[in-house]
Amino acid sequence: MRYAKRGPLRFTSHRDFARAFERALRRAGVPMAYSQGFTPHPKISYASAAPTGVASEAEYLEIGLRETVDPAALRGALDAALSPGLDVLDAVVATGGSLPDRIEASHWRIELPEVDAAVLQKAVAAFSAADEVLVERMTKQGRRTFDARAAVISIDVITPAETPSGVPAVPCAILELVVRQVTPSVRPDDVLSGLRVVADLEPPVSPRVTRLAQGTLTAQGAIADPLEADRDGATIDGR
Numbered sequence: 001m002r003y004a005k006r007g008p009l010r011f012t013s014h015r016d017f018a019r020a021f022e023r024a025l026r027r028a029g030v031p032m033a034y035s036q037g038f039t040p041h042p043k044i045s046y047a048s049a050a051p052t053g054v055a056s057e058a059e060y061l062e063i064g065l066r067e068t069v070d071p072a073a074l075r076g077a078l079d080a081a082l083s084p085g086l087d088v089l090d091a092v093v094a095t096g097g098s099l100p101d102r103i104e105a106s107h108w109r110i111e112l113p114e115v116d117a118a119v120l121q122k123a124v125a126a127f128s129a130a131d132e133v134l135v136e137r138m139t140k141q142g143r144r145t146f147d148a149r150a151a152v153i154s155i156d157v158i159t160p161a162e163t164p165s166g167v168p169a170v171p172c173a174i175l176e177l178v179v180r181q182v183t184p185s186v187r188p189d190d191v192l193s194g195l196r197v198v199a200d201l202e203p204p205v206s207p208r209v210t211r212l213a214q215g216t217l218t219a220q221g222a223i224a225d226p227l228e229a230d231r232d233g234a235t236i237d238g239r
Helices: 007-011 014-027 071-081 117-129 188-199
Strands: 002-005 044-047 055-063 086-090 105-113 134-139 142-147 152-158 172-180 208-217
Touching (some): 007 055, 014 086, 105 188, 117 152, 117 188, 134 188, 172 188
Parallel strands (some): 055 208
Antiparallel strands (some): 002 055, 044 055, 105 172, 105 208, 134 142, 152 172
C-alpha cells in the first residue's frame, strides 16, 4: 500500500501512525493474518518511513491477510477509517519479492521560506562541487559523522512562481533532491547541514519538507513506483 502524511499530520511519529493504522484495520474489519507465539501481532511491514515532521506522498507498507479481499475496497475502507491527512492512496496485490528491496532512493522537496533562490543556488553549487561533505547526527548508535554528498544523486533549485496578483511573494527558495538509500540514511536535514558546512547557509525559518516519491532507480535517474510490478493484480490473496 502507498499512503500519505499531509498537513498537521506530518507531525505524527511512525509509532503513532502504526497505532492509528492498527485501529483503522480493526474498524474497517480487515481480515488480518497474525504472527505466532504468546503475543500475536498483525502482519504489517513498513518500508523506509519518513521522519517525524516531514510530509510525504509516498509512504509504503505491506500487510498479510487470511482471506482474499478487493484492493480498491480495502483502500477505501482504510482511508475512511484514518484521520484526514493520513490518506491511503493505493493498494495492490503483492506478487512476490521484498518491498524494502524496491526502495532504492527518495525524491524530496524542501521549501525554504525567507531564503533567496540565488543564495541557495550558490550553496548548492558548492555542495555539488565537493567530493565529500561531512556532517554529524545523533543515531541509535550515538553521534556519527558521515558523508552527506555521496548519497545525493541530483540536487536542484526551483524558483517559485509569483502570486496571482503579480506581486512577488515572500522569498521562498525550493530545493529538490533525489537521495540514494544508504546506511546510515541521508535525510533532508543532513543535506541542509551539508549546505551549512560548505556555504554557511542557515535558513531563518524552519524548512517545510515533503517526500514526493520513493522506489527503484531507472537508468535515467528517475524513480519508479515500487508497486508497479504488482499493478496487474485484481485481488489481494490471504497468506
